[in-house]
Amino acid sequence: MTTIHVGGASPYDVVIGRDLADRLPGMLGEKVERVAFLYAGTLGALAEPVLDRLVDRFEVLALGLPDGEAAKTAAVANDCWEALGEKGFTRSDAVVTFGGGATTDLGGFVAASWLRGVRVVHVPTTLLAMVDAAVGGKTGVNTGAGKNLVGAFHEPAGVLCDLTLLRTLPREELVAGLGEVVKCGFIADPRILELVEATDPATLDADSPVLEELVERAIRVKAEVVVADLKETGGADGHPGREMLNYGHTLAHAIEKREAYAIRHGEAVAIGCVYAAELARLAGRLDDATAARHRSAFERVGLPTTYDKAGFDDLVGSMRVDKKARGSQLRFLVLDGLARPSILAGPSDELLRAAFEAVSR
Ligand SMILES: NC(=O)c1ccc[n+]([C@@H]2O[C@H](COP(=O)([O-])OP(=O)(O)OC[C@H]3O[C@@H](n4cnc5c(N)ncnc54)[C@H](O)[C@@H]3O)[C@@H](O)[C@H]2O)c1
Ligand SMILES: O=C(O)C(=O)C[C@@H](O)[C@H](O)[C@H](O)COP(=O)(O)O
Numbered sequence: 208m209t210t211i212h213v214g215g216a217s218p219y220d221v222v223i224g225r226d227l228a229d230r231l232p233g234m235l236g237e238k239v240e241r242v243a244f245l246y247a248g249t250l251g252a253l254a255e256p257v258l259d260r261l262v263d264r265f266e267v268l269a270l271g272l273p274d275g276e277a278a279k280t281a282a283v284a285n286d287c288w289e290a291l292g293e294k295g296f297t298r299s300d301a302v303v304t305f306g307g308g309a310t311t312d313l314g315g316f317v318a319a320s321w322l323r324g325v326r327v328v329h330v331p332t333t334l335l336a337m338v339d340a341a342v343g344g345k346t347g348v349n350t351g352a353g354k355n356l357v358g359a360f361h362e363p364a365g366v367l368c369d370l371t372l373l374r375t376l377p378r379e380e381l382v383a384g385l386g387e388v389v390k391c392g393f394i395a396d397p398r399i400l401e402l403v404e405a406t407d408p409a410t411l412d413a414d415s416p417v418l419e420e421l422v423e424r425a426i427r428v429k430a431e432v433v434v435a436d437l438k439e440t441g442g443a444d445g446h447p448g449r450e451m452l453n454y455g456h457t458l459a460h461a462i463e464k465r466e467a468y469a470i471r472h473g474e475a476v477a478i479g480c481v482y483a484a485e486l487a488r489l490a491g492r493l494d495d496a497t498a499a500r501h502r503s504a505f506e507r508v509g510l511p512t513t514y515d516k517a518g519f520d521d522l523v524g525s526m527r528v529d530k531k532a533r534g535s536q537l538r539f540l541v542l543d544g545l546a547r548p549s550i551l552a553g554p555s556d557e558l559l560r561a562a563f564e565a566v567s568r
């Protein structure tokens with residue numbers, strides 16, 4: 208078992224290991240009386256051991272949520288608020304989330320907004336949620352205009368990454384999670400890329416020690432970044448700060464919207480990172496070999512690196528509501544080299560299009 212401490216004004220621990228359900232009540236603390244257990248509704252059987260531990264110690268309100276991205280709506284958040292209101296949840300009560308990143312984002316947002324903020328502990332059940340969504344306090348829902356446009360920063364009181372929960376995760380979901388892991392390799396920890404390149408991707412499963420190392424490394428990357436710049440206001444000396452975690456996401460979120468969320472987030476991130484690498488290469492900021500390594504690393508684990516050529520105009524429209532945009536200016540997180548994140552502000556239409564050609568099919 209490994210514990211990664213995430214410092215800052217509201218510090219917490221991310222515990223990574225196996226069969227961790229017994230640790231959950233302790234993470235909630237002594238003062239909590241009632242717990243709202245917000246879980247992905249399709250995962251009832253998987254949630255049972257965790258729910259049992261909660262029922263032993265707390266009064267529990269269990270709310271099954273719609274599966275995946277369908278949970279990330281204002282309407283679902285509202286249903287949760289109404290349920291908490293009916294039970295009279297107070298500020299000394301807490302939320303526990305159990306599911307993938309869509310569940311932790313929605314549940315985190317409910318916790319952030321109920322009474323302006325109650326404790327939340329995340330129990331992520333996908334690789335993606337373990338290495339990314341459950342850590343760092345970004346919570347939120349989608350709107351008609353795009354992804355994650357309403358939300359709040361609300362750090363968890365703890366995160367429990369029980370790798371045994373990944374045993375039932377479909378292969379494509381595990382692969383999607385590797386998209387965010389490989390992203391961390393490019394922005395901050397090249398050892399991640401070496402591990403991915405040296406390992407047969409088929410062996411990366413819930414019981415793989417290499418997967419465990421990848422999980423730990425990706426969480427360390429995220430923890431270090433969010434401690435330095437929780438609210439994404441930027442780092443010192445022009446360093447992009449937390450925006451570095453958004454590598455590949457400008458295009459990724461636009462693709463997800465265009466696909467009505469039928470593409471997995473991690474898949475879209477892979478395409479988005481290859482696109483960002485092409486932008487940087489064509490702008491003369493990234494060498495050819497590192498750009499090519501993007502394509503090979505994401506493809507090696509089974510992720511897509513190309514997208515429908517016809518989508519360009521629609522995607523550019525959606526990218527304009529990306530949170531990194533300022534006024535009419537698009538801003539992209541790019542690399543000036545391996546693990547050297549920086550910002551490309553106001554790229555020309557020609558550059559946007561040329562880079563898109565390189566990822567088009
Ligand atoms: N807040 C953040 O910092 C952050 C970071 C990255 C991603 N995200 C968000 O996370 C979401 C993507 O998360 P995701 O990839 O986990 O997708 P998801 O939550 O949609 O889960 C994917 C699918 O896996 C199923 N599933 C989950 N755990 C399972 C298990 N153990 N066994 C069997 N099936 C299981 C779910 O029911 C769902 O159908 C996106 O909405 C993305 O925007 C947020
Ligand atoms: O934690 C962050 O910061 C990230 O950007 C991590 C991303 O992987 C994640 O998908 C996040 O939800 C994107 O946030 P958004 O601010 O672009 O909505």
Ligand SMILES: [Zn+2]
Pocket residue numbers: 339387456472476
């Ligand atoms: Zn992401």
